Amino acid sequence: MVDIDQIIAGVEAGDRSALARALTLVESRSPRHQEPRRRLLAWAAARGLDGHRVGITGPPGAGKSTLIEVLGLAAIEAGRRVAVLAIDPSSVLRGGSILGDKTRMERLSLRPEAFLRPTASDGALGGVHARTREAVLVCEAAGYDLILVETVGVGQSEVEVASMVDTFVLLAQPGAGDEVQGIKRGILELADLLVVTKADGDQAALAQRTATQLRSAMSLLRQAHPSWPVPVLQTSSVTGLGIALLLAVVADHRATTSADGALLRQRARQQRQWFNALLHAGVWEVVAADPGVRAAAAAAELSLDAGALASLAASDVLDVVRARLRG
Amino acid sequence: MVDIDQIIAGVEAGDRSALARALTLVESRSPRHQEPRRRLLAWAAARGLDGHRVGITGPPGAGKSTLIEVLGLAAIEAGRRVAVLAIDPSSVLRGGSILGDKTRMERLSLRPEAFLRPTASDGALGGVHARTREAVLVCEAAGYDLILVETVGVGQSEVEVASMVDTFVLLAQPGAGDEVQGIKRGILELADLLVVTKADGDQAALAQRTATQLRSAMSLLRQAHPSWPVPVLQTSSVTGLGIALLLAVVADHRATTSADGALLRQRARQQRQWFNALLHAGVWEVVAADPGVRAAAAAAELSLDAGALASLAASDVLDVVRARLRG
Numbered sequence: 038m039v040d041i042d043q044i045i046a047g048v049e050a051g052d053r054s055a056l057a058r059a060l061t062l063v064e065s066r067s068p069r070h071q072e073p074r075r076r077l078l079a080w081a082a083a084r085g086l087d088g089h090r091v092g093i094t095g096p097p098g099a100g101k102s103t104l105i106e107v108l109g110l111a112a113i114e115a116g117r118r119v120a121v122l123a124i125d126p127s128s129v130l131r132g133g134s135i136l137g138d139k140t141r142m143e144r145l146s147l148r149p150e151a152f153l154r155p156t157a158s159d160g161a162l163g164g165v166h167a168r169t170r171e172a173v174l175v176c177e178a179a180g181y182d183l184i185l186v187e188t189v190g191v192g193q194s195e196v197e198v199a200s201m202v203d204t205f206v207l208l209a210q211p212g213a214g215d216e217v218q219g220i221k222r223g224i225l226e227l228a229d230l231l232v233v234t235k236a237d238g239d240q241a242a243l244a245q246r247t248a249t250q251l252r253s254a255m256s257l258l259r260q261a262h263p264s265w266p267v268p269v270l271q272t273s274s275v276t277g278l279g280i281a282l283l284l285a286v287v288a289d290h291r292a293t294t295s296a297d298g299a300l301l302r303q304r305a306r307q308q309r310q311w312f313n314a315l316l317h318a319g320v321w322e323v324v325a326a327d328p329g330v331r332a333a334a335a336a337a338e339l340s341l342d343a344g345a346l347a348s349l350a351a352s353d354v355l356d357v358v359r360a361r362l363r364g
Numbered sequence: 365m366v367d368i369d370q371i372i373a374g375v376e377a378g379d380r381s382a383l384a385r386a387l388t389l390v391e392s393r394s395p396r397h398q399e400p401r402r403r404l405l406a407w408a409a410a411r412g413l414d415g416h417r418v419g420i421t422g423p424p425g426a427g428k429s430t431l432i433e434v435l436g437l438a439a440i441e442a443g444r445r446v447a448v449l450a451i452d453p454s455s456v457l458r459g460g461s462i463l464g465d466k467t468r469m470e471r472l473s474l475r476p477e478a479f480l481r482p483t484a485s486d487g488a489l490g491g492v493h494a495r496t497r498e499a500v501l502v503c504e505a506a507g508y509d510l511i512l513v514e515t516v517g518v519g520q521s522e523v524e525v526a527s528m529v530d531t532f533v534l535l536a537q538p539g540a541g542d543e544v545q546g547i548k549r550g551i552l553e554l555a556d557l558l559v560v561t562k563a564d565g566d567q568a569a570l571a572q573r574t575a576t577q578l579r580s581a582m583s584l585l586r587q588a589h590p591s592w593p594v595p596v597l598q599t600s601s602v603t604g605l606g607i608a609l610l611l612a613v614v615a616d617h618r619a620t621t622s623a624d625g626a627l628l629r630q631r632a633r634q635q636r637q638w639f640n641a642l643l644h645a646g647v648w649e650v651v652a653a654d655p656g657v658r659a660a661a662a663a664a665e666l667s668l669d670a671g672a673l674a675s676l677a678a679s680d681v682l683d684v685v686r687a688r689l690r691g
Contacts, residue, residue, distance in 0.1 A: 315678035327689040351642035
């Protein structure tokens, strides 16, 4: 049995292992966890603590974890409490987690002001962990005021991360070519901030050229926020170049969007999208519990085995759902 | 009004413009098209004509269209009738179609034995055109016996294409590095056949090295079919190198999987997955037509505007769905 009062008390007291247990509860799909889960979320929502939600993504090899570690340490020096939620949209067939690696962000993980949570995607809602939004909320309720949501730039994961944060930071590594550093076109449009990493040593000049290229690529895009032309920064996790500036610009994005009301509108839009996604994802589960629908689905599956066309079989089941709701 | 009998008669008679109209009907979401759509699909399923469904994908710049054109022409020389269905999982924000380009595959499109159909993704079911599976079936019923399903290697599109074909061909361009030519790990595992394109001129040696790299990358993966070690070929759409071999190996994959029953099992599994995907995608549409559910959703949206948490608001609506189905 989950003692939800004890977990909440622990989270309030700043106990990181209680927070870890709370996030496990948030991620749970077990029916007996749903009631304590609801209570935890209602508590977190009622707490009214807010954080700055920052998404950080980029192609494999762009140096995401290293940057997040130095950025997190710099934020702690500036008095912030930092939670890192790493999402791994893992291999479709294998399900292995590359982010479970214990050696990642070792220095950051040793700081009492930091909380790190790697989560493998469960494949729901298009691949990214659907419960990460709720994990963000619980971390905020636990008093973390800078929430870094990290994902590797694969598939839909960046789009989903962009839809749950206030500030979306896109990393690129030094490089050149037609395809701007492997960044997908649709993703560039989502960025609030671009960062060319590894701007040190042999790569410094190339990083400079890459930043110039990215600036010209961005100038071709419609500016999403009238008061926020997307900056392109350069950082080095080795020399520390640009880290303080990055932290300041990230904070500035939040201040700018707060001031003109864009942040409130964005969060309202995100809540609406999330609501719709949850409804769409949950409704089949609810409907399939109906005995009539379940019988129709079983019959349709038998007809499939006998060679029926899937789309016609699915239409038959949906007709039964329609009939069960009528009257 | 759609004259479905006329369309079917035209498709049976080999009229490509009737086939184009049939595919437009297959793609239609308009309520008044659903009944003729069902009749068309029932006709296609009853026709019992089968084709070899081949998926062709790869990163942007790998030369997909050029390869498909020469491959299609070679297949026609060998007596096949070739349909090419190109899926464009376009930019998330913009929705522009890169595949509408009229100049693609000009030589192939002039052949009476070929039928080309570019379709922009409608964003349903994770981004790939959900109706492509049905388009495949209708093309088969129209007498095309080699169906090439093309997609650009972005997002989930390769995974979805792999789930609708018999043979999944992955292209890579000559290159080197840790990330094998930008091919995502999970995608490599889905390939039945790897092709290094542009193996000509200056790039021939690099293509050779890339093929060797891919072979060693594949050797690290579990072999999906015991009787089919995944071949790595090299082709040139300029010199014609490897095209005849590619056509033969594609046919060999089909023969091998037919002989050991793997093809039948794979198609049954695909039908099952497709059925599930359609049910999940369609059920909210059906449920939301219920007045009680619609009222609950409207109330939940108001509560969202007042600051309620999306996941709790969604739970409330799902409770109403549950109640409407009871008794």
